[in-house]
Structure formats: structure tokens, C-alpha cells
Amino acid sequence: MLSFVAKRLLGAIPTLLAIMTIAFFMIRLAPGGPFSSERAVPPEIEANLNRVYHLDEPLVIQYWHYLTSVLVGDFGPSFSYKDYNVTELIWTGFPVSMQLGLTAVLLAVIIGSILGTIAALSQNRAADYGVMAAAMTGITIPNFVMAPLMTLVLGVYLHVLPAGGWGDGVQFQYKILPIVALALPQIAYVARLTRGSMIEVLRSNYIRTARAKGLSERLTITRHAARAALLPVVSYLGPASAAVITGSVVIEQIFSIPGIGRYFIQGALNRDYTLVMGVVIFYGVLIIAFNLIVDVLYGVLDPKLSHR
Amino acid sequence: MAVSSFDAAAKLPGQNVRGVSLWQSAGRRLIRNRAAMGGLIVLTVVALLAAFGPLLSPHKYDDVFWDVPFSAPPDFANHFYFGTDANGRDLFVRTLYGARISLMVGILASMVSLIIGVVYGATAGFLGGHADNVMMRIVDIMYSLPFMFFVILLTVFFGRNIFLIFVAIGAVEWLDMARIVRGQTMSLKHREFIEAAHAFGVSGPAIIRRHIIPNILGPVMVFVTLTVPKVILLESFLSFLGLGVQEPMTSWGVLIADGARSMESAPHMLLFPATFLAVTLFSLNFLGDGLRDALDPKDR
Numbered sequence: 001m002l003s004f005v006a007k008r009l010l011g012a013i014p015t016l017l018a019i020m021t022i023a024f025f026m027i028r029l030a031p032g033g034p035f036s037s038e039r040a041v042p043p044e045i046e047a048n049l050n051r052v053y054h055l056d057e058p059l060v061i062q063y064w065h066y067l068t069s070v071l072v073g074d075f076g077p078s079f080s081y082k083d084y085n086v087t088e089l090i091w092t093g094f095p096v097s098m099q100l101g102l103t104a105v106l107l108a109v110i111i112g113s114i115l116g117t118i119a120a121l122s123q124n125r126a127a128d129y130g131v132m133a134a135a136m137t138g139i140t141i142p143n144f145v146m147a148p149l150m151t152l153v154l155g156v157y158l159h160v161l162p163a164g165g166w167g168d169g170v171q172f173q174y175k176i177l178p179i180v181a182l183a184l185p186q187i188a189y190v191a192r193l194t195r196g197s198m199i200e201v202l203r204s205n206y207i208r209t210a211r212a213k214g215l216s217e218r219l220t221i222t223r224h225a226a227r228a229a230l231l232p233v234v235s236y237l238g239p240a241s242a243a244v245i246t247g248s249v250v251i252e253q254i255f256s257i258p259g260i261g262r263y264f265i266q267g268a269l270n271r272d273y274t275l276v277m278g279v280v281i282f283y284g285v286l287i288i289a290f291n292l293i294v295d296v297l298y299g300v301l302d303p304k305l306s307h308r
Numbered sequence: 309m310a311v312s313s314f315d316a317a318a319k320l321p322g323q324n325v326r327g328v329s330l331w332q333s334a335g336r337r338l339i340r341n342r343a344a345m346g347g348l349i350v351l352t353v354v355a356l357l358a359a360f361g362p363l364l365s366p367h368k369y370d371d372v373f374w375d376v377p378f379s380a381p382p383d384f385a386n387h388f389y390f391g392t393d394a395n396g397r398d399l400f401v402r403t404l405y406g407a408r409i410s411l412m413v414g415i416l417a418s419m420v421s422l423i424i425g426v427v428y429g430a431t432a433g434f435l436g437g438h439a440d441n442v443m444m445r446i447v448d449i450m451y452s453l454p455f456m457f458f459v460i461l462l463t464v465f466f467g468r469n470i471f472l473i474f475v476a477i478g479a480v481e482w483l484d485m486a487r488i489v490r491g492q493t494m495s496l497k498h499r500e501f502i503e504a505a506h507a508f509g510v511s512g513p514a515i516i517r518r519h520i521i522p523n524i525l526g527p528v529m530v531f532v533t534l535t536v537p538k539v540i541l542l543e544s545f546l547s548f549l550g551l552g553v554q555e556p557m558t559s560w561g562v563l564i565a566d567g568a569r570s571m572e573s574a575p576h577m578l579l580f581p582a583t584f585l586a587v588t589l590f591s592l593n594f595l596g597d598g599l600r601d602a603l604d605p606k607d608r
Contacts, residue, residue, distance in 0.1 A: 015449050026461055140589045142541050144548045144561075145582045148568035156572050246456045253549060254568065264457075265549055268464045276464060280457040 008295055012288045019284040023277045024066050028059070075278030080270040086278035089263050096166065097252070097259035101244045103179050108186035108240060113233055115187070116194025117221065120229075123199055131191060138188030144250045147181035151254075166257045178255045182247050186240050190233055198229040227301075234298050241290040245283055334526075337602040344598020347591035354588055358407035365389065367398035369405045370556035381576050390580045393563075394570055402558050403581050409559040410588065413474060413543040414536040420478025421539075422532055425485025430516045430524070432486070433493025444490065447483055455480045459542070463551045473552055477542050481535055488531055492524040526603045533596035537589045544585060560585045 050056045057065075069076070075086035119131035154161045154177065162174050201207060202225055210220045249261035256262070260279055267275035338344055362369065367388075373396045376383070381391045390399035432443040459476045496502060497520075505515050540560075546552035547561025555562075560581045567578030 018449055022458065136590075136593070140537075140593055141586050142545065142589075144545065144568075145564060145585060148564070148571055148578055149582065151568075152571050152575060152578065249456075250545065250548065264460075268460055269550060271464060273464075276461060280461060283457060 004299060005292075005296055008292050012292060015288055016285065019281055020067055020070060021063075023281055024063055027273050027277050028062075070281060075281070076274040078267075078272055078275045080267065080272040080275070086275050089275060090260055090278060090282055093258060093260035093263050096257060097248055097261060100175070100178060100182060100251070100257065100259060101241070101248055103175070104183040104186065104244050104248075105237070105240060107179065107183040108190050108244075109233060109237070111183075112187040112190025113194045113226075113230060116191040117198055117226070117229070119191065119195040120198035120202065121221070128195075132195070135188040135191045138184045139192075143181050143185060143247050144254065146184060147177070147251060147254045150177055150181055166255070178251050178257060181254075182244060182251045185247070186244060189236065189240070193232045193236055194229060197232045198225060201225045201229045204228075231298070231302055234294065234301060237297075238287075238291040238294040241294075242287045245287065334602040338598055341598040341601065343594040344602075347594035347598070350587060350591040351595065354407055354584070354591070355411060358404055358411055361404040361407075362401050365398060365401050367401050369401045369558065370397065372396050373398070381574070391574070391576050393577060394566060394574075399563075399577065399580060403560075403563060403584055406558050406560040406563050406581060407584060407588075409470075409553055409557070410540045410543060410585070413470075413477065413559075414540040414592075416474045417477040417481065417539040417543075418532050418535045420475060421481035421485055421535060422528070424479065425482035426489050426521060426524075426528060428482065429486035429489025430493050430520050433490035434497060434512065434516050434520060436494070436497070440490070444487075447486055451483055456542075456545075459546065460549075460551055463546065470553060470557075473543060473546065477539050480542070481539060485528070485531055485535070488527055489524055492527060493520050496520055496523055530596065530600045530603055533592065533599050537592040537596070540585075540589065540592070 047056070073087055075090070077085045078089060081089060115131050115135075119128045122128045161177050166174050207220060207225055210224050211217075215223075245261075248259065249264055251257070252259045252261035253265050260282070263275060264279040266272070267279065367373070373392065376386060376388065376392055376396060382389055383391065388398055388400065390403055393399050393402060428443065428447075432440045435443075459473075459480060462472065462476050493516075502515060502519055505519055510518070543552055543559060544561030544564065547559045548565045549561075550565065552561055553559040563581035564578065564585065567574075567581060571578045
């Protein structure tokens with residue numbers, strides 16, 4: 001197990017390097033530098049500034065500086081938010097984004113697997129068709145269409161929920177719409193996956209044995225079938241977290257939630273290069289970490305993989 | 309009727325027994341699939357509307373009509389079939405221009421991903437060994453990159469050029485294609501007709517071009533139909549965030565973003581483009597699923 005984790009950690013290094021290298025060279029290719037902004041600085045002073053920030057050194061050296069500072073969590077100053085550096089901005093947005101994302105993933109796993117199991121148990125009957133049609137809708141309609149439509153109905157017409165904002169960060173009713181909008185496509189995917197694997201598992205010999213020895217249907221499903229049927233869901237958690245992170249960018253923008261995704265879009269629109277790069281690297285690392293955790297979890301859960 | 313198969317088997321080859329090719333039987337299965345055919349019909353209608361629909365209206369997509377109410381609901385007397393947008397432009401024409409952009413992006417970017425993916429995958433699968441290992445390892449690394457964010461970076465750094473968007477999206481979507489094509493190529497590589505080609509001294513690139521690529525077209529076609537909706541979605545996503553198509557040109561993502569901003573006073577601005585996008589995505593997914601079932605019956 002330990003060697004497997006070590007191997008995966010080593011495998012993450014090239015990905016991480018690729019992300020940071022692309023990030024660095026894109027920032028260098030971007031027109032304009034940190035000190036070429038609206039207020040012109042005398043050339044001597046600009047040269048001094050460039051020297052202090054190592055901008056006059058060869059590109060390779062600069063690349064090294066960038067890598068080492070990113071590794072200790074320093075993404076440089078923001079171009080558009082005064083008095084903030086990128087690291088501070090990321091850390092102010094992160095708790096909000098994490099709350100949003102983790103709740104959405106959790107909802108997706110719980111509701112999705114329950115719906116999928118229901119569909120599998122009533123295969124080719126009304127409940128099955130209903131769940132699968134709903135899942136098709138959830139997968140096909142993007143969340144940037146679903147979110148405004150839900151806001152229109154629940155927030156504007158029925159006045160049940162606030163139509164946007166995050167409140168003071170504690171009020172629960174502000175979180176319902178964004179979290180549901182973010183979770184819906186993932187619920188749909190998980191339901192599809194669970195249905196497929198559950199149908200397969202229910203046909204296997206050990207389930208027949210469990211039924212033959214007189215185990216109740218509920219125990220057969222929860223004790224025996226669910227363990228095997230949920231394995232594909234576990235391996236989907238990696239892509240799901242990536243999709244939730246991408247989705248949260250849109251959702252935070254729609255509901256004006258002060259998370260990282262919103263900083264990212266604002267940064268992209270204001271051409272705040274350092275902020276955008278910082279968020280990309282941060283999210284890249286996060287996605288790699290999630291994939292690693294999921295792989296380890298999978299190794300623990302699947303007895304067939306225990307030799308690794 | 310039980311004897312009929314016996315009769316057919318009793319006939320000698322060449323005696324009026326019409327064989328059914330893979331493509332014919334796939335076509336029959338596709339036609340029997342109601343969801344897929346419905347999708348195909350709807351797509352044809354959307355494509356025709358995108359091509360000729362703007363001619364039905366006397367307005368141009370970027371004309372601003374100062375004398376009509378802005379963000380007004382449909383008004384048939386003045387030929388505003390879908391109403392006007394927040395700048396007093398004809399939403400019907402703009403929605404159909406959005407359809408043009410979306411379909412164009414969908415097709416062109418899928419072609420980009422098709423070409424890169426097929427060439428890369430076929431080469432890796434055909435060469436095998438070390439080259440294959442290295443090439444697929446690169447694909448693995450690229451898989452774990454947050455590509456959506458790199459596309460956004462590209463549009464930030466290099467301006468919002470629509471052709472750049474095509475290429476960027478195509479460059480993101482080729483990874484799955486490369487994997488599928490590689491798998492198919494590996495399974496074809498040791499077949500007799502490829503060995504025969506080798507024995508005749510046909511060069512490697514020629515074998516890939518003449519013998520391998522034609523034989524993997526089936527799964528590739530299915531995958532392309534499923535890539536088109538993904539690509540349309542990506543483009544709308546970028547445009548929704550204000551990073552894609554720029555004014556006065558428009559796309560469904562831009563229209564949906566505008567509609568979401570003014571949905572309290574003018575819900576039609578959200579509903580029309582959102583319906584078009586949703587219906588198109590549904591149809592493409594149904595058609596793609598139908599094609600997959602038709603070409604690969606064992607997968608059902």
C-alpha cells in the first residue's frame with residue numbers, strides 16, 4: 001500500500017511540473033509586465049524594480065524562481081486587487097468554494113447512488129425509466145442553463161429561496177440553489193453509473209447465494225451488492241471533483257458567491273495574469289490530490305487490487 | 309417461419325442470397341431507433357433554421373431598433389418573433405446566429421480533435437513498444453491537467469479570436485479519441501491483411517492511412533457524434549462567462565448570459581436561447597447513443 005502511494009506521488013510530479021511550466025511560459029508570453037501599467041515609471045527605476053524582482057535575469061533562472069516561490073505557496077502580487085497578493089485572495093475564497101464543492105460531491109454520491117439503486121431494482125419499469133430520463137436531462141442541460149432556470153422558478157416566481165448572493169456565509173437558504181445546481185449533473189452521472197454496475201452485480205452468483213440463504217432483500221442490497229456496485233462510483237470521484245471545480249466557476253459567477261471561481265473569472269476579464277495563473281496552479285494541484293486520494297481509496301475498497 | 313433460415317442456408321452462395329453488410333444492418337437499427345431518428349430530424353430543422361432562418365426576418369443580427377421597447381416579449385406585428393434583447397436587437401435573428409456559431413464550433417472543433425486524435429492514436433498503436441509507452445504517458449499527463457482553465461488562459465492571453473477557440477477546444481477534446489483509436493489499432497495490427505501489406509513492403513504511414521484508419525471509422529464516427537455536443541457545451545460555457553464570442557457577434561452562451569441577467573423582467577430572453585441549446589444537445593446525445601447502439605450491438 002505504501003509503495004503504491006509513493007509510486008502515485010512520484011507519478012504526480014511530471015503533471016505538476018507540466019502545469020507550472022505551461023503556467024510560467026504563458027505568463028511570460030502575455031503582453032505587458034507587472035510594472036508596465038498605466039503609470040509610467042522612469043526607466044532607471046523600472047530597471048531597479050526589475051532587478052529586485054529578478055525580471056532582468058535569464059529566463060531559466062526566472063523559471064526556477066517562479067517554481068520555488070510557487071512551491072512555498074507564493075503566487076506573486078495581484079494585478080488588479082490592491083494590497084492583496086494572489087495567495088491571500090485564494091485563501092479568502094477557498095473556504096467558500098470548498099464548502100460549495102464538497103457538499104455538492106457528497107450530495108451527488110448519496111442521492112445519485114440511491115437513485116441508481118432504485119432504478120436498477122426496478123429495471124425496465126416506470127421508476128427505472130423515470131430516473132434515467134431525469135439523469136439524461138441532468139447530464140445534457142448544462143448547469144449555466146439549469147441554474148438561471150431554477151432561480152427564475154424558485155427565486156423569482158415562487159420567492160421560496162433567495163435568487164443570489166451568499167448571505168453572511170452562515171445562512172443556509174442562500175446555499176441551497178448553488179449547491180443543487182452544482183450537484184445536479186453529478187447526481188445524474190452517479191445514478192447512471194450505479195444503475196449499470198448494480199444491474200451487473202445483482203446477476204452475480206454471490207447475490208443469488210445471499211438470496212437463497214434467505215437474507216432479506218434490503219440486507220442483500222446494503223451488505224452485499226452495494227459494496228461492489230459502488231466501486232465505479234468511487235473511481236468516478238476523481239473526474240467528478242474536477243467537474244465540480246470547473247462547474248463552481250460558473251455557479252459562483254451566476255450567484256455572485258465570493259469563492260475562488262469568481263476571482264478567477266474576474267481575474268480573467270481584468271487580465272489579472274498572476275491571479276489567473278495562481279488559481280490554475282492551485283486547482284491543478286487540488287485535482288491531482290483528489291485523483292490520488294481516490295486511487296488510494298479504490299485500492300483499499302477493491303479486494304482484487306490488494307496485491308499492489 | 310422456422311424453416312426460412314434453413315432454406316436460406318440450403319441455397320448455394322451466389323443464388324440471390326443478399327448479404328447484409330455491417331453498415332446496412334447498422335443503418336436499419338438506427339432507423340428503428342425512434343429517439344435517434346427524432347434527434348436527427350430536430351437537428352436537421354435546427355441546421356436549416358440556422359442556415360436560412362435569418363432570411364425569414366427583415367432584421368439584421370446587429371441592427372439596433374431604437375423605436376421599439378427593449379427586452380420586449382415576442383411581437384409578431386413588427387416581425388420580432390422572439391422579441392428584442394436588452395439593446396433593442398431582434399432576438400430571433402440573434403438566436404439563429406447563435407445556432408450558426410454553435411454548430412460551426414461543434415463541427416470544426418470536433419474535426420480538429422478527430423484529426424489530432426486519429427493520427428496520434430493510430431501512430432501510437434501502430435508503433436507500439438517504447439514509442440507507444442511514451443506517447444500514452446503524455447496523454448495520461450494531459451488528462452490530469454485542468455484543461456478548461458488552460459482554454460480560459462489562452463483566451464485571456466491571446467484575445468478572444470473565434471478560430472483560436474475552435475483550435476483550443478479541439479486540442480482539449482482529442483485525448484479520448486486518441487485512446488479509442490489506439491485501442492482499435494492495437495487490435496487490428498496483427499490481423500492477416502496488415503501482415504500481407506507488410507509483406508508487400510507497404511510503408512508504415514501508408515498502412516496507417518490505407519488500411520488502419522478506414523477500419524476504425526465506425527467507433528470513431530460514434531465518438532465524433534458524442535464529441536459535438538461536448539464541444540458546443542464548452543463554447544457556450546466560455547461565451548457565458550464572457551470569454552468566448554464577442555459582440556456584436558453572438559452565441560447561445562452569450563444570449564443565455566444576457567437572459568440570465570434580465571430574467572426577472574424579461575424571461576423570454578433566457579428561455580429562447582436556453583431551449584435551443586437544450587434541444588440541440590438532447591438531439592445530438594440521442595443521435596450519438598443511437599449510432600453507438602447501431603454500430604456496436606453487443607454494447608447494448
